[in-house]
Amino acid sequence: MANTAIHHDVDHHDDHHDDHSLEAKWGGGERPWKASYGKLMMWYFLVSDAFTFAGFLIAYGTLRVSMPAWPVPDFVFSSLPGDIHHKPLYFVTFMTFVLLFSSFTMVRAVQEGQRENSKGVVFWMILTILGGIGFLACQAWEWNTLISKEHMSIYNNPFSAHTEAGVYLEGDGHDIKEGDTFEAGEPYLIHKHNGEWHNLKYKVTEGPDAGMIKEQSLGPKAFGALFFFITGFHGFHVFSGVIFLIIICVNAATGLYIERKNGHEMVEKIGLYWHFVDLVWVFVFLVFYLI
Amino acid sequence: MGHLTYEESKSKALKIILILAAITLLEVIFALAAKGYIIEGFHLPTWLVAGVMIIMSIVKAYLIVYEFMHMKYEVPGLVKSVLLPMLLLVWAVIAFFSEGNYWKNNRDTLNKKYEEKIDTKKIIPTGYLDDTDTSLMDRM
Numbered sequence: 001m002a003n004t005a006i007h008h009d010v011d012h013h014d015d016h017h018d019d020h021s022l023e024a025k026w027g028g029g030e031r032p033w034k035a036s037y038g039k040l041m042m043w044y045f046l047v048s049d050a051f052t053f054a055g056f057l058i059a060y061g062t063l064r065v066s067m068p069a070w071p072v073p074d075f076v077f078s079s080l081p082g083d084i085h086h087k088p089l090y091f092v093t094f095m096t097f098v099l100l101f102s103s104f105t106m107v108r109a110v111q112e113g114q115r116e117n118s119k120g121v122v123f124w125m126i127l128t129i130l131g132g133i134g135f136l137a138c139q140a141w142e143w144n145t146l147i148s149k150e151h152m153s154i155y156n157n158p159f160s161a162h163t164e165a166g167v168y169l170e171g172d173g174h175d176i177k178e179g180d181t182f183e184a185g186e187p188y189l190i191h192k193h194n195g196e197w198h199n200l201k202y203k204v205t206e207g208p209d210a211g212m213i214k215e216q217s218l219g220p221k222a223f224g225a226l227f228f229f230i231t232g233f234h235g236f237h238v239f240s241g242v243i244f245l246i247i248i249c250v251n252a253a254t255g256l257y258i259e260r261k262n263g264h265e266m267v268e269k270i271g272l273y274w275h276f277v278d279l280v281w282v283f284v285f286l287v288f289y290l291i
Numbered sequence: 292m293g294h295l296t297y298e299e300s301k302s303k304a305l306k307i308i309l310i311l312a313a314i315t316l317l318e319v320i321f322a323l324a325a326k327g328y329i330i331e332g333f334h335l336p337t338w339l340v341a342g343v344m345i346i347m348s349i350v351k352a353y354l355i356v357y358e359f360m361h362m363k364y365e366v367p368g369l370v371k372s373v374l375l376p377m378l379l380l381v382w383a384v385i386a387f388f389s390e391g392n393y394w395k396n397n398r399d400t401l402n403k404k405y406e407e408k409i410d411t412k413k414i415i416p417t418g419y420l421d422d423t424d425t426s427l428m429d430r431m
Binding site: 043051058062066068104106115272275285289290 | 304316319322328340344348355356366368372387394
């Protein structure tokens with residue numbers, strides 16, 4: 001602990017305190033749960049934030065199980081920079097590793113802070129900031145692809161999946177050709193031509209509607225809104241985290257924390273926040289990309 | 292901390308990050324394998340895939356909270372005050388998912404119900420209201 005050395009006298013005193021009466025406890029000088037006020041409150045902020053994210057993710061899950069068709073993640077998230085397609089989950093796995101890496105550099109920054117090594121703190125925090133910015137850049141690219149190339153918005157979602165098997169009666173000029181067959185559960189993306197959705201016609205080949213001619217319909221609207229709001233809310237956490245990291249990094253560089261009684265505790269606190277952002281990503285990654 | 296020397300905690304952090312990276316890679320490979328990307332035509336049921344993924348994610352969450360956020364070294368009171376409220380989420384997941392499932396199973400019935408129109412003229416409120424007060428009927 002950063003303050004072990006500084007608070008050693010106080011702790012020592014507490015351990016051998018004979019008077020454990022209520023009065024002595026309320027007399028001050030004793031930390032409940034051996035954590036500083038700031039650290040404890042950071043934990044409780046994170047508890048409340050965890051509930052906010054959990055609310056979002058549970059809403060996503062509820063809507064998803066309630067729909068007959070839902071976009072298939074390894075189909076939706078399969079583009080790479082440089083106009084490369086059909087590489088399922090490659091890009092988002094890379095993003096996840098960037099965030100994991102920044103979590104590791106944050107651990108190292110906290111460890112250097114604990115032995116009051118400002119130079120080490122600054123070095124590892126700069127790497128953490130770069131990781132955070134890298135993650136945000138990846139997210140910006142991912143959003144841009146979905147919005148400008150695939151025309152997904154919070155109102156429209158062109159991604160969906162078939163609920164019955166059939167055969168296409170026309171092609172879309174991209175991956176689908178006339179006469180291509182598909183199974184139930186197969187994903188599709190509706191393209192936009194001259195501002196009009198180009199819903200393909202198909203003939204159902206199996207099930208109670210066999211023989212009927214139908215048209216692809218846009219996917220569940222909620223998907224776009226949920227995706228942009230949840231990953232956006234997480235991205236905003238990463239963004240504010242980067243801002244705080246920069247402030248604390250500058251403070252550490254100027255030697256401010258060396259002079260403080262509690263040493264580099266600010267680094268520990270922002271560390272808690274930064275790991276939490278990574279923790280949330282574990283679950284965003286789970287529900288949006290893996291399942 | 293406190294229990295580990297600087298060198299020990301340094302190698303521990305490296306060990307944990309490598310485990311986290313390995314689990315993440317395993318998750319992605321498993322997700323793709325279960326959908327026939329790695330072995331042609333090989334598919335696994337969704338519930339099995341989801342179950343395994345959730346367990347792996349909880350292991351990752353444990354490692355992040357206990358090792359990176361040092362929950363392991365906090366006193367029991369703090370640990371409980373942070374983690375016990377999370378049990379509420381178990382209830383929330385069960386309650387909301389069963390509601391979503393109900394919606395899915397009853398979609399056709401519910402859609403029909405929503406299209407039904409009630410002829411408000413036929414509803415004659417009894418008691419309370421006189422003929423001139425139609426506010427209740429309007430609200431129906």
